[in-house]
Amino acid sequence: MALKVYVDRMSQPSRAVLIFCKINGIDFEEIRVDILTNKQFSPEYKAINPMRQVPAIVDGRFKLFESHAILIYLCCAFPGVASHWYPGDLFKRSKIHSVLDWHHSNLRRGTVGLVFNTIIGPLNGLPSNAQAAKEGEKLLVRSLAKLEDFWLKDGRFLTGSLQPSIADISLVCEIMQLELLSEKDRDRILSPYKKVVQWIEDTKKATAPHFDEVHGILFKAQKKFRERMATESVKNEVKSKM
Amino acid sequence: MALKVYVDRMSQPSRAVLIFCKINGIDFEEIRVDILTNKQFSPEYKAINPMRQVPAIVDGRFKLFESHAILIYLCCAFPGVASHWYPGDLFKRSKIHSVLDWHHSNLRRGTVGLVFNTIIGPLNGLPSNAQAAKEGEKLLVRSLAKLEDFWLKDGRFLTGSLQPSIADISLVCEIMQLELLSEKDRDRILSPYKKVVQWIEDTKKATAPHFDEVHGILFKAQKKFRERMATESVKNEVKSKM
Numbered sequence: 001m002a003l004k005v006y007v008d009r010m011s012q013p014s015r016a017v018l019i020f021c022k023i024n025g026i027d028f029e030e031i032r033v034d035i036l037t038n039k040q041f042s043p044e045y046k047a048i049n050p051m052r053q054v055p056a057i058v059d060g061r062f063k064l065f066e067s068h069a070i071l072i073y074l075c076c077a078f079p080g081v082a083s084h085w086y087p088g089d090l091f092k093r094s095k096i097h098s099v100l101d102w103h104h105s106n107l108r109r110g111t112v113g114l115v116f117n118t119i120i121g122p123l124n125g126l127p128s129n130a131q132a133a134k135e136g137e138k139l140l141v142r143s144l145a146k147l148e149d150f151w152l153k154d155g156r157f158l159t160g161s162l163q164p165s166i167a168d169i170s171l172v173c174e175i176m177q178l179e180l181l182s183e184k185d186r187d188r189i190l191s192p193y194k195k196v197v198q199w200i201e202d203t204k205k206a207t208a209p210h211f212d213e214v215h216g217i218l219f220k221a222q223k224k225f226r227e228r229m230a231t232e233s234v235k236n237e238v239k240s241k242m
Numbered sequence: 243m244a245l246k247v248y249v250d251r252m253s254q255p256s257r258a259v260l261i262f263c264k265i266n267g268i269d270f271e272e273i274r275v276d277i278l279t280n281k282q283f284s285p286e287y288k289a290i291n292p293m294r295q296v297p298a299i300v301d302g303r304f305k306l307f308e309s310h311a312i313l314i315y316l317c318c319a320f321p322g323v324a325s326h327w328y329p330g331d332l333f334k335r336s337k338i339h340s341v342l343d344w345h346h347s348n349l350r351r352g353t354v355g356l357v358f359n360t361i362i363g364p365l366n367g368l369p370s371n372a373q374a375a376k377e378g379e380k381l382l383v384r385s386l387a388k389l390e391d392f393w394l395k396d397g398r399f400l401t402g403s404l405q406p407s408i409a410d411i412s413l414v415c416e417i418m419q420l421e422l423l424s425e426k427d428r429d430r431i432l433s434p435y436k437k438v439v440q441w442i443e444d445t446k447k448a449t450a451p452h453f454d455e456v457h458g459i460l461f462k463a464q465k466k467f468r469e470r471m472a473t474e475s476v477k478n479e480v481k482s483k484m
Contacts, residue, residue: 050392051344062333069339076332090318091304097311102293104346150292 003028004058006048008035009217012111013067014055016173020071020166022210024081036124068100071166084163095159099151099167103174107147110140111177119180119225137189144193147171152195156202164206172203176215179222182229245270246300248290250277251459254353255309256297258415262313262408264452266323278366310342313408326405337401341393341409345416349389352382353419361422361467379431386435389413394437398444406448414445418457421464424471 005021005028007014021028033039033054040052049056049065056065059077064070075086087093113136122128147158154160158167175196178186190197204211247263247270249256263270275281275296282294291298291307298307301319306312317328329335355378364370389400396402400409417438420428432439446453 051388062336064336064340066340066343068343069336072339073332073336076336090315094304094306094311094315094318097314098306098308101308101310101346104343105351109347146293 001060004031005029006031006033006045006054006056006058008033008040008054009214010035010221011054012173012177013170015176015214015218016067016166016170017055017057017070017074018214019173019207019210020074020085020169022214023207024074024078024085026074026078026080068103068166068170071170075166082163084161085166087165092159092161096165096167099158100170102146103167103171106139107143107171108174110136110138110143111174112136114140115177115180123225123228141189144190144196147199148193148195152199157199164203168199168203169207172200175200176218179215179218180225182226243302246273247271248273248275248287248296248298248300250275250282250296251456252277252463253296254415254419255412257418257456257460258408258412259297259299259309259312259316260456261415261449261452262316262327262411264456265449266316266320266327268316268320268322310345310408310412313412317408324405326403327408329407334401334403338407338409341400342412344388345409345413348381349385349413350416352378352380352385353416354378356382357419357422365467365470383431386432386438389441390435390437394441399441406445410441410445411449414442417442418460421457421460422467424468 003021003026005017007018007030009015009018009032018030020026033045035054039045040049040054046052048058048063051065053065055067055070056063057070057073059073064073072086075081086096114133115136117129117133117136151158155162157164158171159165161168175190178190181189245263245268247259249260249272251257251260251274260272262268275287277296281287282291282296288294290300290305293307295307297309297312298305299312299315301315306315314328317323328338356375357378359371359375359378393400397404399406400413401407403410417432420432423431
């Protein structure tokens with residue numbers, strides 16, 4: 001029985017797991033858990049992941065959630081996975097644990113704080129929260145500076161590596177969430193960090209064509225959001241002239 | 243040259259690393275980085291950990307930060323560490339990664355949100371933030387319920403284990419931060435979760451006498467905070483009668 005991977009491609013850790021499985025030729029079944037229609041709260045999904053979040057996997061009788069834990073598991077459980085994704089060398093492996101842990105409270109929290117409170121929340125009928133968005137952006141910008149000056153200072157990929165690891169897929173998928181912002185905002189935030197921009201491109205190339213294919217839904221959403229924002233901006237302009 | 247461990251015992255992940263080293267008889271030098279006087283921002287410490295947080299370790303030429311990554315490294319680098327702390331079995335190990343990842347965005351974020359915004363921040367001259375404290379408590383209570391109903395449902399320790407792992411030390415040290423609240427608030431939050439309360443006791447026993455010794459500074463701070471809160475409460479009472 002093939003590995004079952006429960007995901008919503010609009011979720012950045014879900015995309016990381018999918019891209020990883022595809023680039024490594026892991027035989028799996030993708031099962032969509034539509035967050036927009038609250039499918040993660042169904043009793044069936046509660047039995048898979050009681051935390052009611054995506055992604056989660058079921059491999060035979062073994063169930064697992066939390067994307068970093070899943071990526072590490074896949075590296076160890078599937079012998080065909082090349083060692084650069086999760087090196088056996090203790091020092092290299094420890095640095096990957098370190099950047100993945102750092103990610104939780106920094107890059108991820110910043111990106112989610114900004115994108116949720118400016119785009120996702122309001123589009124789902126939640127009140128916008130300018131203060132939370134501002135704090136999110138502050139943490140995001142601080143995290144991008146640390147990526148530029150520390151995590152990417154010694155190599156093309158994180159922790160000074162010449163080849164990508166699970167950390168690169170994980171963190172780049174997170175940053176891709178910024179595509180949901182307006183082009184102007186995305187560029188204002190991201191463009192000062194040249195190494196980061198280059199690293200995103202390098203990670204895309206290293207995981208092509210799966211990276212773009214899995215992000216297809218995000219680009220569709222981006223188009224819709226940007227059109228809606230443009231319409232609202234025109235509406236506001238008309239209103240202000242009345 | 244012995245392992246160097248950079249810590250402030252008021253920080254919960256610092257205490258987790260110290261207790262782990264002591265219970266496993268690891269030869270190490272404890273180097274205090276006093277957060278209260280901003281020693282983490284010194285140029286010397288920046289060279290150890292550019293993220294300017296504790297804990298961090300230096301083992302020979304190898305530097306590492308992020309407490310979960312450090313605990314995993316110590317389990318692998320020191321052959322004397324018993325396997326229950328970080329099992330070699332892939333399924334058991336993966337569950338430990340999962341609970342440690344979950345910790346970042348749930349129990350830790352909830353506890354820090356509550357304790358920082360009600361106690362630590364205001365005592366350090368920062369404005370108190372009732373909304374952030376309320377959100378922290380909400381996330382903390384939700385996390386305690388998940389510990390009770392899921393993570394502790396199958397055994398004395400996390401993920402159904404009969405012996406403690408690095409996750410137990412890590413998460414219990416986090417919950418110990420609630421000792422800084424008033425006794426009434428601590429009990430109101432914690433006492434509904436019987437399994438959690440028992441698990442804290444079991445983890446203390448499994449790591450005695452180091453657990454209490456390393457937490458000594460926290461209990462001293464608790465005494466001081468509670469005395470100060472009592473004085474301020476009397477002052478407010480007198481004011482309200484004037």
